[in-house]
Amino acid sequence: MGRTLVQKLWDAHTVADLGDDATLLYMDRVFLHERTGSVSLKGLESAGRKVRNPEQVFCTMDHIVDTLPGRGDDTIMPSGKDFITTTRAAANAAGITLFDIGDDRQGIVHVVSAEQGITLPGLTQVCPDSHTCTLGALGALAWGIGSTEGEHALATKTLAVNKPKSMRISFDGELGFGVTAKDMILHLIGAYTAAGGVGHAIEFAGSAIRSLPQENRFTVCNMAVEFAAFTGLIPPDDTTIEYVHGRPYAPTGKTWDAAVDYWRTLQADDDATYDKDISIDCADIVPTVTWGNSPGHTVQIDGAVPDPSNAPDANTQTSWARALEYMDLKPGMPIEGVPIDAAFIGSCTNSRIADLREVVKVVKGRRVAEGVKAIVVPGSSQVKLAAEAEGIDKALVEAGFEWRESGCSMCFYAGGESFGDQERVISSTNRNFENRQGPRTRTHLASPTSVAASALAGKIADVRKLG
Amino acid sequence: MYGSWGKGPVMTLTMQKFTTLSSVAAPIMRVNIDTDAIIPSREMKGVTKDGLSVGMFANWRYTDVDARVENPDFILNKAPFRDAEILLSGENFGCGSSREHAVWALKEWGIRCVIAPSFGTIFFGNCVRNGILPVALPETVVKAFAESAEAGAQTAIFVIDLPSQMVTGPTGDSHDFDIAPADKEMLVEGLDPIGLTLKRDDEILAFRKTDEVKRPWVYL
Numbered sequence: 122m123g124r125t126l127v128q129k130l131w132d133a134h135t136v137a138d139l140g141d142d143a144t145l146l147y148m149d150r151v152f153l154h155e156r157t158g159s160v161s162l163k164g165l166e167s168a169g170r171k172v173r174n175p176e177q178v179f180c181t182m183d184h185i186v187d188t189l190p191g192r193g194d195d196t197i198m199p200s201g202k203d204f205i206t207t208t209r210a211a212a213n214a215a216g217i218t219l220f221d222i223g224d225d226r227q228g229i230v231h232v233v234s235a236e237q238g239i240t241l242p243g244l245t246q247v248c249p250d251s252h253t254c255t256l257g258a259l260g261a262l263a264w265g266i267g268s269t270e271g272e273h274a275l276a277t278k279t280l281a282v283n284k285p286k287s288m289r290i291s292f293d294g295e296l297g298f299g300v301t302a303k304d305m306i307l308h309l310i311g312a313y314t315a316a317g318g319v320g321h322a323i324e325f326a327g328s329a330i331r332s333l334p335q336e337n338r339f340t341v342c343n344m345a346v347e348f349a350a351f352t353g354l355i356p357p358d359d360t361t362i363e364y365v366h367g368r369p370y371a372p373t374g375k376t377w378d379a380a381v382d383y384w385r386t387l388q389a390d391d392d393a394t395y396d397k398d399i400s401i402d403c404a405d406i407v408p409t410v411t412w413g414n415s416p417g418h419t420v421q422i423d424g425a426v427p428d429p430s431n432a433p434d435a436n437t438q439t440s441w442a443r444a445l446e447y448m449d450l451k452p453g454m455p456i457e458g459v460p461i462d463a464a465f466i467g468s469c470t471n472s473r474i475a476d477l478r479e480v481v482k483v484v485k486g487r488r489v490a491e492g493v494k495a496i497v498v499p500g501s502s503q504v505k506l507a508a509e510a511e512g513i514d515k516a517l518v519e520a521g522f523e524w525r526e527s528g529c530s531m532c533f534y535a536g537g538e539s540f541g542d543q544e545r546v547i548s549s550t551n552r553n554f555e556n557r558q559g560p561r562t563r564t565h566l567a568s569p570t571s572v573a574a575s576a577l578a579g580k581i582a583d584v585r586k587l588g
Numbered sequence: 589m590y591g592s593w594g595k596g597p598v599m600t601l602t603m604q605k606f607t608t609l610s611s612v613a614a615p616i617m618r619v620n621i622d623t624d625a626i627i628p629s630r631e632m633k634g635v636t637k638d639g640l641s642v643g644m645f646a647n648w649r650y651t652d653v654d655a656r657v658e659n660p661d662f663i664l665n666k667a668p669f670r671d672a673e674i675l676l677s678g679e680n681f682g683c684g685s686s687r688e689h690a691v692w693a694l695k696e697w698g699i700r701c702v703i704a705p706s707f708g709t710i711f712f713g714n715c716v717r718n719g720i721l722p723v724a725l726p727e728t729v730v731k732a733f734a735e736s737a738e739a740g741a742q743t744a745i746f747v748i749d750l751p752s753q754m755v756t757g758p759t760g761d762s763h764d765f766d767i768a769p770a771d772k773e774m775l776v777e778g779l780d781p782i783g784l785t786l787k788r789d790d791e792i793l794a795f796r797k798t799d800e801v802k803r804p805w806v807y808l
């Protein structure tokens with residue numbers, strides 16, 4: 122019987138079969154950040170254990186470090202400095218490569234890992250961070266783990282993993298005007314709920330996936346974990362190989378040729394079967410935003426906030442009612458036109474140069490609405506440099522956006538900077554949980570261009586109407 | 589029970605063994621309780637695994653989070669649930685971020701078992717690695733458990749027998765549960781996963797040797 126892509130990668134990394142569906146898998150790369158990586162490194166150190174093969178382990182400062190200009194080790198988050206200095210000391214002691222504050226390779230872990238060519242097609246990669254699945258867009262088997270598993274991967278180069286079930290999600294057809302990769306993934310989670318992928322490794326397929334540029338593919342895979350999936354992958358193709366070529370840690374010369382030959386084999390066999398198959402027609406997708414506190418609480422931009430009394434079951438009814446209360450929305454009201462206090466463009470979902478180029482097209486020559494706090498945070502220092510070279514920063518600032526240093530910033534609230542109490546934010550991030558972006562902050566997830574259009578309008582807006 | 593895990597270093601190489609457990613169970617019957625709810629980001633202040641239980645469910649547990657003013661209506665603030673070693677919850681418990689802090693907070697507080705219809709995948713693995721038993725049972729069973737837990741309060745004792753994979757509720761109704769043999773072994777033996785894996789070091793090194801020839805681009 123034919124093998125899926127995940128099965129092929131699984132087989133290629135099997136060190137030992139542990140029985141009962143558990144496998145000891147070889148880990149090609151471990152990436153850490155100062156928030157959870159510090160805990161893994163400290164844990165290892167206090168157990169008297171060492172990092173095996175530190176040359177394949179990387180670390181960045183992204184979660185806690187400030188994103189205001191002129192930043193250093195001090196942070197707005199009380200005790201944030203501890204994370205930064207502990208991580209630096211532990212990374213140096215372990216001999217791993219650290220992209221520190223001030224290093225032009227610094228940035229959000231999942232952005233940097235691809236950008237530097239650290240993740241390659243066919244590799245296994247883990248990080249104590251749930252959005253590691255982003256890197257599945259390169260055809261790597263990458264997923265988020267806990268800090269204790271992080272210690273395990275660092276100390277042994279392996280992880281004991283239960284084999285996930287398989288799922289194929291095909292997106293076919295063409296995306297309409299104003300519809301982006303973000304809308305594809307929000308549409309999927311909205312249609313199949315935030316638990317729709319639980320226990321599965323997803324292979325994204327179909328003509329719409331194949332025609333997505335590499336940077337937009339990351340957006341799709343980024344939110345596989347919001348679908349409760351183990352991870353999400355896109356088989357490598359010319360787009361992937363072209364993206365990887367010439368990156369700092371990518372192979373060169375003969376090794377490159379050998380790698381490419383191997384990467385071309387990383388496709389599911391024609392007769393591979395999946396535990397679950399989903400097909401989506403892209404003609405059905407429109408710009409999508411979330412109204413509630415689960416990434417599955419989506420609504421089409423021209424749609425209305427749902428009524429809990431129409432919920433499919435009692436649990437959903439309770440969760441909808443609770444979300445409506447938290448979000449201060451009424452059933453039946455159109456989502457378009459809901460006034461916002463802030464707009465945020467950033468995060469490992471949508472902060473790459475391709476995203477920023479699209480945003481600039483929307484905002485150029487226009488102004489952010491009075492009273493709206495609008496912030497753009499580039500995903501990496503490289504993205505920042507590239508954007509500045511193209512004048513993107515200038516155009517954004519002229520339109521009334523704040524332009525930041527790279528990092529996770531206000532994608533999540535760790536005790537430092539946040540959007541205000543009960544403020545409503547439209548955000549290009551991936552999580553709209555209660556209090557995610559600040560105490561009682563209300564988050565609406567959307568594509569970066571929808572966020573930009575809303576910032577201009579001062580309310581949730583349909584980007585298509587800007588023309 | 590509160591603080592019983594918090595006194596010494598939590599990071600011992602061997603976990604507390606899990607065989608049987610008798611305790612009241614605290615029902616928090618919402619669905620999709622995510623790790624941000626279990627331990628809000630701002631409660632993760634330190635670089636270590638301890639001191640987290642005070643921030644557990646902070647947004648629900650306190651009416652004033654900064655001043656730590658307890659919400660008397662929150663179940664874990666009420667006797668006898670303050671001493672509960674078992675949580676009952678709705679489906680997809682522990683979904684959301686991979687933060688293991690959620691598990692460390694629960695563990696430090698004294699939770700040793702969570703019973704829910706389903707769990708976030710990463711959270712599930714983190715539980716097992718930290719000596720907490722996640723038990724998945726059908727929603728109807730968990731709901732019935734929740735009712736008897738609240739009705740009986742201090743006399744509503746649940747008994748969990750991991751070796752025979754059985755939960756018995758206060759009314760005497762028993763239910764089998766599934767658990768992967770490897771997870772069960774780790775919990776019952778209180779094993780340290782790293783030590784366990786390093787027993788296979790020859791296999792790991794042998795893999796690497798062949799792999800270096802096959803995939804040289806992996807080895808920086």
Ligand code: SF4
Nearest residue numbers: 252468469529532533
């Ligand atoms: S940008 Fe947000 S979701 Fe991404 S790694 Fe940082 S905190 Fe996590």
